Amino acid sequence: MSEPILEVRHLSKSFGANVVLRDIDFTVSSGDVTTVIGPSGSGKSTLLRCVNLLETPTSGEIRFHGKDVAARGVSPTAYRSKVGMVFQSFNLFSNMSVLDNCTVGQRKVLKKDAEAARQNAMKYLEQVGMAPYINAKPRQLSGGQKQRVAIARALAMEPEVLLFDEPTSALDPEMVGEVLAVMRDLARAGMTMIVVTHEMAFARDVSNHVVFMADGVIAEEGPPAQLFQDPQNPRTQEFLSRFR
Numbered sequence: 001m002s003e004p005i006l007e008v009r010h011l012s013k014s015f016g017a018n019v020v021l022r023d024i025d026f027t028v029s030s031g032d033v034t035t036v037i038g039p040s041g042s043g044k045s046t047l048l049r050c051v052n053l054l055e056t057p058t059s060g061e062i063r064f065h066g067k068d069v070a071a072r073g074v075s076p077t078a079y080r081s082k083v084g085m086v087f088q089s090f091n092l093f094s095n096m097s098v099l100d101n102c103t104v105g106q107r108k109v110l111k112k113d114a115e116a117a118r119q120n121a122m123k124y125l126e127q128v129g130m131a132p133y134i135n136a137k138p139r140q141l142s143g144g145q146k147q148r149v150a151i152a153r154a155l156a157m158e159p160e161v162l163l164f165d166e167p168t169s170a171l172d173p174e175m176v177g178e179v180l181a182v183m184r185d186l187a188r189a190g191m192t193m194i195v196v197t198h199e200m201a202f203a204r205d206v207s208n209h210v211v212f213m214a215d216g217v218i219a220e221e222g223p224p225a226q227l228f229q230d231p232q233n234p235r236t237q238e239f240l241s242r243f244r
């Protein structure tokens, strides 16, 4: 057993009177690919946003290598370079070229010089098949290409963990495969990932742990073979039956 990288402990989050996450606990170790599935509104995005410090937990802890990252004195920007995030809507900087999208964080946060940032960005743009498009602006790209750039941008920070929030949900169906293929390769190469997805084949084939969320709690979790073939919770059974 490798030691945990991320530990979410007793995490709760409310928006006013609306309790969105209740007492969430899970652990991610090096090389884990954890998929998070569940109905719309169950709190999946809020969970990832809390892990990325885009939301402040109402209570509970998020520990990164044992240290509570919500505590005072932890810089969210530095932490986010270690725990990166890829969004459903890409969130590329629309006024910047593909290359600049992939160098700006390295320069501003990691303080790399322009040439080192460029070389590193090129490495990851090649990995996702987007090196021919370095001078393009996001609006000139397809959705699948934009998402591959967003993945390269996240990788260029050399994170220890990558979070994906429904990375293929905004894509035309014919572009889902190219993004899933990149993610599959990352998983194979040992990247530690938490992936919110409705792509059940990806969850079943690529992840080693599946978390099923319903109404702000982890209703069931386990290895994909168990969770998909022999779900115990009636809510998991009902949810999975929609995909058959």
Ligand code: ADP
Pocket (backbone or CB within 6 Å): 015, 018, 020, 038, 039, 040, 041, 042, 043, 044, 045, 046, 047
């Ligand atoms: P999922 O990603 O599983 O669809 P979300 O985490 O987006 O679920 O949302 C869970 C619940 O939290 C929903 O009821 C949603 O309306 C609420 N919610 C999410 N973000 C906010 C916010 N910033 N302010 C108020 N309510 C929010």
Ligand code: MG
Pocket (backbone or CB within 6 Å): 044, 045, 046, 166
């Ligand atoms: Mg969501």
